[in-house]
Amino acid sequence: MSFFNKVFASVGIGAAKVDTRLHDVNVRAGEDVQGIVAIKGGKTEQEIAEIYLSVMTNYVKESDDKKYTQTAVISKVKINEPFVIMPDEHKEIPFRFVLPSDTPVTYGQSKIWIHTGLEIKNAVDPTDQDAIHVHPGALQQKIFDTLGELGFQLRNAENEAASARLRRRLPFVQEFEFFPYQGPFRGKLDELDVVFTDVTDERVEMVLEIDRKARGLSGLFSEMLETDETAVRMSVTKHDLPQLTGILKQTIQRFS
Structure with a gap:
């Protein structure tokens, strides 16, 4: 050699x-x-x-x-x-x-x-x-499909550094940004952000950030102060799939 x-x-x-x-x-x-x-x-x-x-x-x-x-x-x-x-x-x-x-x-x-x-x-x-x-994995895909049935359309997705309360195995989370182009939440929400904090084949943990549309003077002040947003933690398992449409609709309605 x-x-x-x-x-x-x-x-x-x-x-x-x-x-x-x-x-x-x-x-x-x-x-x-x-x-x-x-x-x-x-x-x-x-x-x-x-x-x-x-x-x-x-x-x-x-x-x-x-x-x-x-x-x-x-x-x-x-x-x-x-x-x-x-x-x-x-x-x-x-x-x-x-x-x-x-x-x-x-x-x-x-x-x-x-x-x-x-x-x-x-x-x-x-x-x-x-x-x-x-x-997406099977459970994530079902959640996306259900949000589509409720009139939401995916607008963007981005990986962002995770805060201490959201961090799990990875140093970031992926945030999905939806907007209501039709259905019961059109005119009520500006957008809906979904962050999956933990994902397995059997269960997903996620945070829904519900951004309410400003209504009137008080709504405009809330928007300026960023108090028009509500973060909701929830989990979905395979056993929830038959009722998933109702679960998501009721959760979003409660804070919109």
Whole structure:
């Protein structure tokens, strides 16, 4: 093995390359992500210590009246045992892992991607990034569908740094912004914000922020003082699904 090839590989010249190929870029939170990691050897043999897949997203954090974009790791999985890749060798490693139930949904400002990293001894580690489109889990989707039946339309979604009272496993929460374009809440609410604070296959915990429409002079003062908003904590389980329309309608009506 050439000494110069070793040196060049250690600084990333002529080194191994990696390419992750997903079976389907459309995935659902709580379900499997599948694909292969394709590796092409460089000009010299190299020891691949670890291949890891990280599910990533960005979120907005506010400090001193300024907004900053932070990156968060939602999950990280290792898919291999150490091995040696020979010069110009092609190798494919299949993978399958469960996308966490609390992975943000791809909508509005919320983007999700998989970062592939190879840890190579004495070398610059090659990486790859692949965007994925994350669909809501079954319970979240049912809540979205029910809000649609009540006349709400999703306007935007964004990941925001979580306050101490809302923070769970991740440093952010995803906020969904709805507006009532028809139905019983049109003219009564300016918007309805939904934040899922905890999501599993069986249960979701969420906060509804109900923004009442200003009515008259007192309503205008309330809007100026931001006292026209009410935050309501609630949980929904699979057992609630048959009555979900009534549960959500009654909850929103109580504070609108």
